[in-house]
Amino acid sequence: MKKITRREAITTSALVLGGTLVGSQVLLTACSAPKKGTGLFSVDDIKILDEIGETILPATASSPGAREASIGKFMQIMVTDCFDSDNQKVFLEGIIKLDDFSRTTYNKKFMNLSGPEKQDLLVAVDEEAKKYCHNKPKNAPRHYFSLMKELTMKGYFTSEPGATKALRYVPIPGRYDGCVDYAKGDPAWAT
Amino acid sequence: MIESDSSRVNINTGTGSTENTYDAIVIGSGISGGWAAKELCEHGVKTLVLERGRNIEHLKDYPTMSKDPWKFQHRGQMTKDFLKENPLISKAAGFGEGTAHFFVKDKDHPYEQEKPFDWIRGYQVGGKSIIWGRACQRWSNFEFTAPSRYGYGLDWPIRYDDVAPWYSHVEKFIGVCGNNDGVEGMPDGEFLPPFDLNCVEKHLQQKVKEKYGRHLVQGRWAHLSEPKDIHTEQGRGRCLSRNLCMRGCPYGGYFSSVSSTLPWASKTNNLTIRPFSVVHSVIYDEQKEKVTGVRVIDTNTKVITDYFARIIFVNASALNSSLILLNSTSRRFPNGLGNDSETLGKYVGFHLYRGSVSADIDGFEDTYYYVRNPTEPILANYRNLHKQDTDYVGGFTTFLSAYRSRGDFEQGQVAIGEDFKNAASLPGGWKVHMYMQGETILKESNHVRLSTDKKDQWGIPLLVTSVGYDENDEKMIKDFLMESTSMLDSAGFKNIRAKDNKQAPGLDIHEMGGMRMGADPKTSMLNKWNQLHHCKNVFVTDGACMTSTGNQSPSILYMALTARAANFAVEEMKKGNL
Numbered sequence: 213m214k215k216i217t218r219r220e221a222i223t224t225s226a227l228v229l230g231g232t233l234v235g236s237q238v239l240l241t242a243c244s245a246p247k248k249g250t251g252l253f254s255v256d257d258i259k260i261l262d263e264i265g266e267t268i269l270p271a272t273a274s275s276p277g278a279r280e281a282s283i284g285k286f287m288q289i290m291v292t293d294c295f296d297s298d299n300q301k302v303f304l305e306g307i308i309k310l311d312d313f314s315r316t317t318y319n320k321k322f323m324n325l326s327g328p329e330k331q332d333l334l335v336a337v338d339e340e341a342k343k344y345c346h347n348k349p350k351n352a353p354r355h356y357f358s359l360m361k362e363l364t365m366k367g368y369f370t371s372e373p374g375a376t377k378a379l380r381y382v383p384i385p386g387r388y389d390g391c392v393d394y395a396k397g398d399p400a401w402a403t
Numbered sequence: 404m405i406e407s408d409s410s411r412v413n414i415n416t417g418t419g420s421t422e423n424t425y426d427a428i429v430i431g432s433g434i435s436g437g438w439a440a441k442e443l444c445e446h447g448v449k450t451l452v453l454e455r456g457r458n459i460e461h462l463k464d465y466p467t468m469s470k471d472p473w474k475f476q477h478r479g480q481m482t483k484d485f486l487k488e489n490p491l492i493s494k495a496a497g498f499g500e501g502t503a504h505f506f507v508k509d510k511d512h513p514y515e516q517e518k519p520f521d522w523i524r525g526y527q528v529g530g531k532s533i534i535w536g537r538a539c540q541r542w543s544n545f546e547f548t549a550p551s552r553y554g555y556g557l558d559w560p561i562r563y564d565d566v567a568p569w570y571s572h573v574e575k576f577i578g579v580c581g582n583n584d585g586v587e588g589m590p591d592g593e594f595l596p597p598f599d600l601n602c603v604e605k606h607l608q609q610k611v612k613e614k615y616g617r618h619l620v621q622g623r624w625a626h627l628s629e630p631k632d633i634h635t636e637q638g639r640g641r642c643l644s645r646n647l648c649m650r651g652c653p654y655g656g657y658f659s660s661v662s663s664t665l666p667w668a669s670k671t672n673n674l675t676i677r678p679f680s681v682v683h684s685v686i687y688d689e690q691k692e693k694v695t696g697v698r699v700i701d702t703n704t705k706v707i708t709d710y711f712a713r714i715i716f717v718n719a720s721a722l723n724s725s726l727i728l729l730n731s732t733s734r735r736f737p738n739g740l741g742n743d744s745e746t747l748g749k750y751v752g753f754h755l756y757r758g759s760v761s762a763d764i765d766g767f768e769d770t771y772y773y774v775r776n777p778t779e780p781i782l783a784n785y786r787n788l789h790k791q792d793t794d795y796v797g798g799f800t801t802f803l804s805a806y807r808s809r810g811d812f813e814q815g816q817v818a819i820g821e822d823f824k825n826a827a828s829l830p831g832g833w834k835v836h837m838y839m840q841g842e843t844i845l846k847e848s849n850h851v852r853l854s855t856d857k858k859d860q861w862g863i864p865l866l867v868t869s870v871g872y873d874e875n876d877e878k879m880i881k882d883f884l885m886e887s888t889s890m891l892d893s894a895g896f897k898n899i900r901a902k903d904n905k906q907a908p909g910l911d912i913h914e915m916g917g918m919r920m921g922a923d924p925k926t927s928m929l930n931k932w933n934q935l936h937h938c939k940n941v942f943v944t945d946g947a948c949m950t951s952t953g954n955q956s957p958s959i960l961y962m963a964l965t966a967r968a969a970n971f972a973v974e975e976m977k978k979g980n981l
Contacts, residue, residue, distance in 0.1 A: 269824045277824075293482040334819045361818075365827065369809075370472040370479075378828045379809075382774050383471065388644040389773035390599025400809040400830040401774050403472060 252292055252300065257307055258284035260322060264310070265364040267330045275378040278364055281371030287363045298353060306356020310337065375402035420711050425451040425675070426976075428697050428712040430682050430727065433530025435945040435961040436718035437660030437668075438573070442969035443716075444668035448976070451710055452665070452674065453699060455681040455719075456526030459505075459533065461638075461661045465651025467501040475500045494910055495523045497534060497649045505534050505649070515854055517869035519907035522722065522914070528678055529661035530720065531912065534649045537625045537657055538956035539579045540781065540800065541570050541590040545788045546842075546953035553787070555796045555844050555875075557750075559950045560922045560931035563590065569963035577658035577962070578634050580642075580778065581623030588798075589618070589783040589955065595628045597621035598644075598778045602770040603805035603833045608780075610894035617785045617890075619803075622778030625658040625959075637663050646775040657777070679703050681861055684731040685715055685740055685941065693940045694740070700861045714940045714972050714981055718965070721946030722751070722851050725917035726866045728943075729853050741935035744925055747918060749850040751870050752952040754913035755799065755841030757903050758880045760887040762896035764805075764833050771807060771830060779804050782837070784954045786882070795878035797842030798954045801887065805835040835896060839883045842954045843908075844875055845916050870908050913957055915949040933968040940981050942968045 253261075265283030291303050310333075314322040318329055325333065334357075341355040348355075368374040375381040379402035429439045432454040443450045458464075472478060479499045486493050489509045498506060507524045514522055525531040544563040550556030567590070574593040583591035600608060600621055608619040626642040627634050634640075639655030639662060648657045655662040668674040683698040686709060696711035717724045725748045731740040739747045784798035811831035817823060849871065853864035884901040891899050908914075921927025924936035929948050935941045944965035946957060953960075975981040 268819050269827075270821055272821050272824065275824075275828070289476060290480075293484075294477055294480055296483055331820050335817055338819050366478060369827070372471070372473045375472060378824065381471075383469075383645065385644045385774035387773065388598050388776045390601040390604070390776070392771055392773050394769050394771035394830065397829070398771075399828045400807065403775070 251288075252304060253288045256323075257304075258288055260284070260307055260311070261287045261360070263323060263330065264334065264360055265368065267327075267334050268361055268364045269368050269374075269378075276373040278368045278374075280373045281368045283364055283367050283371075286367035286371070287360065290363055290367070291359075295359075299359060302353050302356050303359050306360065309356060313337065369402065420709075423696075423709060424711040425449045426712060427451070427714045427716065427972075428453065428710055429716040429718055430697065430724075431530060431718035431720060431945065432528045432660055432665060432676065433525075433718065433720060433945070434532040434535065434660060434958050435965045436530070436716070437532065437664035438962045438965040439716040439718055439942075439944065439969050440668040440674055441664040442966050443973065444671040444673040446970075446973040447671075447673060448973060449673050450668070450675070451712065452668075452676045453680040453682055453697065453710070454526075454528045454530075454676060454678045455702060456528065456530075456678060458676070458678040459528045459661050461655065461659075461666060462651070462653065464661075465653070466504065467650045468647070468653050470501065470650075491521055492523065494521055494906075495912065496536070496910075501647070502534060502649045511860075513857075513859065514865050515857065515867040517867055518871040520868040520870050521907045521909040522866075522868060523909065523912045524720070528665070528676060529659050532659040532958075533651060533661060535659070535958055536912075536956065537648065537777075538779070538781070538802070539574070539577075539581070539592075539623050539625050539959040540783075540955040541592055542566070542953050542955050542960055543588050543590050545588050545784075545798075546951070546955065549787065549797065549842075549953075550951045553791055553796045556951050557845075557919060557921050557926060560920050560927075565931070566960070566963050566967065569967040570959065572966055573959060573962045575631075576633060577625050577663060577959075578627040578630065578639075579623055579959070580621075580626045580628040582621045584618060584620045586618045586620060586783045588785075588788050589620075589781070589800075592623070594623065595626075595631075598624075598626075598628065598776050599772075600780055601772045601776070601805055602767050603764060603835065604780050604803070606764075606767070607803075607805065607835065607890075607894050611782065611890050614893050615785070615890060618783040620781055620783065622776075622780055624778035626777055627654075627656050637667055639663065642777060644775055644777055646777040648777060681863065682719065682727050683707065683861070683863055685717070685727060686711075687731065687733040687736060687740060687938065689733060689735055692735075692938075694938055700863075702861065705861065713976060714942065716965075716969070716972075717941060717943045717947070718945045721914045721917055721949075722866060722868070724943055724945055724947040725751075725851055726853065726863075728918065730864060736937075741928055741937045741941065743937050744927060746847075746926065746928055748852050749847045749917070750845035750919050751849045751851055751868075751914065751916040752843045752845040752949070753870065753908045753915065754911040754952060754954075754957075755839060755843055755876055755879060756911040756913075757839070757876075757906055758841075758883040758887075758901070759836065759838040759904065760884060760891065760899060760901045761834060761836045762891045762899040764835065764894075764896045767833050776804070793878070793882055795875045795882070797844065797875065797879060797952075799839045799841035799879060799883055800954045800956070801837050801839055801883070803835060803837040805833055807831055808834055835891065837887050837891075839880070839887075840911070840913075840954060840956065841876070841879045841883065842952050844873065845919065845949075845951060846873070849916075851917060868909070870914075872908065913946075913952070915946040915952050915957060918943050918947040919950045920948050921950060932971045933964055942972060944968045 261284035265278030271277035341357040381402040551558035581594040642656030729739040782801035807830040810827035918928035
């Protein structure tokens with residue numbers, strides 16, 4: 213398994229930043245003619261986003277992962293309806309950048325990476341995003357991966373599988389107790 | 404008088420006044436209007452309640468009340484198109500996908516801001532009582548007397564003893580949970596059992612008591628923690644701690660006009676509610692020297708209808724009540740009904756909500772709480788009680804809550820994958836959040852008035868708001884932030900973050916004044932019974948009547964004053980005085 217260095221991560225990202233990207237659908241259509249979705253996202257985009265989400269929050273013994281929460285579809289809805297055009301652009305370009313990063317690093321599309329490769333790649337991108345966020349001027353655009361990760365977290369933990377299986381969801385508590393014992397390992401309340 | 408540009412509408416006054424005549428008309432169906440309706444109807448007074456918004460029926464019209472989080476397409480967030488069209492209303496506390504239908508849309512209800520002022524409105528039967536904050540502390544005499552004692556305002560024509568029995572009357576009916584703590588600045592009441600403090604709140608309670616002699620107590624909130632017969636008779640049940648109140652409660656666990664006072668009034672068969680009825684003006688009869696009725700525009704058809712009654716209760720919400728009376732001109736009252744004192748629309752205030760302090764605390768990791776507290780603990784006002792002990796006047800209440808965040812991560816921990824997900828699913832460290840509710844000084848310059856050239860879609864002049872902060876506010880915010888920081892620091896909290904969010908006045912949704920009560924008709928609009936000094940069959944008992952803002956939550960005071968005034972009105976009618 214190839215470890216991605218911080219340097220490589222930056223180089224890759226800089227190369228992509230240098231290009232003019234219009235929107236993932238246009239580019240993806242140009243490259244590989246994927247099945248068309250509606251609006252800003254292609255069907256393949258949703259699949260990649262499901263995969264990114266699942267890598268960030270994978271299925272475990274105790275709870276399903278982000279894919280089961282239809283995280284790709286959720287990101288599509290939120291980016292389309294709630295993001296301003298600047299963040300939409302960052303997000304959509306981010307899907308391409310991530311795939312480019314994958315090709316440069318592993319010579320494979322993100323979707324074709326093994327589980328550990330996906331994990332390593334996203335750990336590197338996450339590091340890059342954190343550093344970018346730390347150093348960026350206030351008004352500079354956000355890092356695409358920060359947006360993806362935030363949506364993954366929000367979408368998963370408010371989804372039915374996330375809220376009910378990873379967390380504890382009690383729609384009608386019936387009472388409030390101020391002080392109860394906490395047993396290590398018990399999940400947090402979902403709401 | 405109907406303005407000339409409303410010639411396109413039909414005036415429907417030809418049907419004869421008999422069928423449009425009631426004993427009483429209540430303008431507004433919110434938290435105070437509902438109380439006026441209840442008290443009047445219970446005394447056999449045939450009452451018409453006018454509401455400018457649509458009808459809302461308890462349970463039937465709560466479309467989101469039982470929705471799980473994942474049933475909201477944007478998980479509570481509003482879309483960018485909505486936010487672009489509604490930058491103002493979207494700022495309101497509790498506003499989101501689950502509650503947006505109980506707030507107005509910006510473009511439907513314009514007003515003019517001479518200074519930034521966020522005017523938050525909920526136009527429907529029940530008004531903002533559906534989406535209110537539910538805090539119910541009593542005012543103390545410290546607040547009723549502070550403006551005159553410290554010379555920053557007009558003396559109230561009433562004292563705590565005048566309203567204490569009415570506080571009890573209201574508390575028993577609406578159901579207020581809380582503890583009788585014996586705090587002199589926040590009198591005890593008729594409370595249902597309180598909700599617990601959690602371990603960290605108890606810790607802070609003990610520390611501020613020990614080191615500062617200050618009182619942190621359990622929330623006094625309009626929740627049925629243990630319903631009594633009077634609540635069951637209303638069809639309301641126990642609060643089950645969902646804490647989704649603002650969507651409407653399936654059990655009637657918190658108080659609103661639509662779950663409580665309005666259906667109660669309706670059972671008497673003395674109540675008529677007319678939704679979609681915006682009041683143009685109150686009709687003054689120069690011969691009779693009193694008000695005879697109300698001019699109403701149907702918001703859908705724009706047909707104008709006059710309704711008649713012996714007494715009028717104005718409960719349209721503080722600023723709208725001023726608007727209606729400013730628009731009610733006659734030869735006798737050319738500057739607005741009852742406005743001989745020229746104070747109508749003036750002395751407007753609000754509550755100071757700008758300051759907040761957050762912090763973390765180590766320890767307590769083996770403790771948690773069972774799900775959700777629908778109330779918030781209260782740190783009673785500790786400023787300027789017996790004497791002025793600061794460089795400003797007025798006091799502030801502090802609301803707070805301690806909670807465990809979710810997901811603590813160590814520096815350098817891999818933030819992708821299984822370990823990350825597990826950590827993100829666990830309760831994190833304890834945090835506390837405190838925020839202020841401070842008194843502001845009512846002054847003549849803080850006012851509302853009618854626009855001279857702009858009108859709404861019904862031909863009613865737009866309201867101009869000219870309400871801003873002053874030096875006293877800035878000093879109080881600074882003091883709140885310093886004192887709260889100091890208390891948290893001495894109680895062992897760390898990473899203390901004090902913040903002044905600089906929000907515009909109005910976003911507190913505690914706008915008050917415009918028709919202040921006072922003993923002297925030369926300097927006030929209303930007497931000690933909330934009657935217009937110069938037109939006795941008009942009562943104003945919503946936030947407009949406030950002579951000062953105090954620091955306690957005002958809604959229950961409006962309810963108590965309304966019940967008191969309504970019972971007075973009934974007596975006066977019996978005596979033939981009205």
